[in-house]
Amino acid sequence: MTDEYLVYGAVGSGSVAVEAALTLIEAPYRVEEVVTYESEEERRRMAPHNPMRQAPVLVTPEGETITESAAILIWLAERHPEARLAPPPGDPRRARFLRWMCFIPAAIYSIYWVRDVPSRLVGDDPKAQEKLLARTLNRISECWAVMESEIEPAGDFLLGDEVSVLDLYMAVVSRWRPLRPRFHQVAPGLGRVARRVDALPALHGFWAERFPFDDDYAD
Template sequence: MAYTLFYFPGNANLAPHMALEEIGAPYELVLLDRANAEHKSAPYLARNPTGRIPTLLDGAETVFETAAILLHLADRHPESELAPAPGTPGRGRFLTWLFHLTNTIQPEYRVFYYPEQHVGDPARNPAHVADAKATAERRLCQMFDLVDRELSTRPYIAADHLTVADFLLLMLVRWGRNFARPPRDLPHLGRLCAELLARPSVQRAFAQEGLAAPFI
């Protein structure tokens, strides 16, 4: 049975989209009308009560949260080798970095892109909004510095081979493409991103979402 991925171009669906293309499993894309808040509509909320994007349908099962979708896909398709199998050496490291990316780096982007949601009264404290955004960018740059150091001793972030965590990392790098110090400029992280962008699976996912260069 084919998967169904609810998406909006460039949103957190991009990482699972790349994974689906890499796996080669049949799937259908459903574009959400985010401008008209379709992701907050009753039909969508019935599938994903958080009202966030993405959502994956796998037969009768519904999965949301980007890292959960990635882990679900990797474990459903062990032949893809996009995650060390449970109980095997390397599984712990894989989970550590997958969850570091989703629990530490990804939430900081919400402060960067929606700083007004993180101050008391944005109308009364516009300077606080700017400060929150600047602080988030600085913290994100520090987080990517850590990732870059980690990549100085290994080819991929979560294993010695490609995993779904690398797709998540590429998506997060893309979100920082307009930083004063974009993560793509870090030497080891930039090397990995260039390698990923050369993969046909990644190129197909970007093209299907209509994402234009510069990609990161």
């Protein structure tokens, strides 16, 4: 047995939130790059590790496989309480933490399965695909606006003055389309928190390597 974690994921993917958490925890880990959003071949490569053929996947030092990004992040925060990346059970912030940790994948993250390969739902009709892509962008924006209206940051970050895995999750998913400019437009309060996560000194080099901004992403 090793004390090293193994992450299956890719640059700019949902694994980045997991990698960011491990970086803040200061736990040893390595990444096996599997770019599932690029091709069917890459999704087949992921199949032995996750039957859903999706990233991220975390293999613990004990050899247990965990899928689903929110589950991984919650588990890591509980496994490493010394990192203070989530309110513990019994904390008055716990219900809010769990609500939004479930909201992001259920309402927003899941839409990208459709967007990555629109033909999954509408076939090969280009006009139907174009309409689906436009409508899903609107839906993502609507969901960020709902979160904005329901959660008021309790400090520098969403749950207080300490960064949590919820902040990491929100900061990564909000980098995807419709990209940060629209995110800041519909959710300015969340956007201020996201900027603070982007600017964390402990993650400065990490962001540059694993999810660098370009002109299309920056606000």
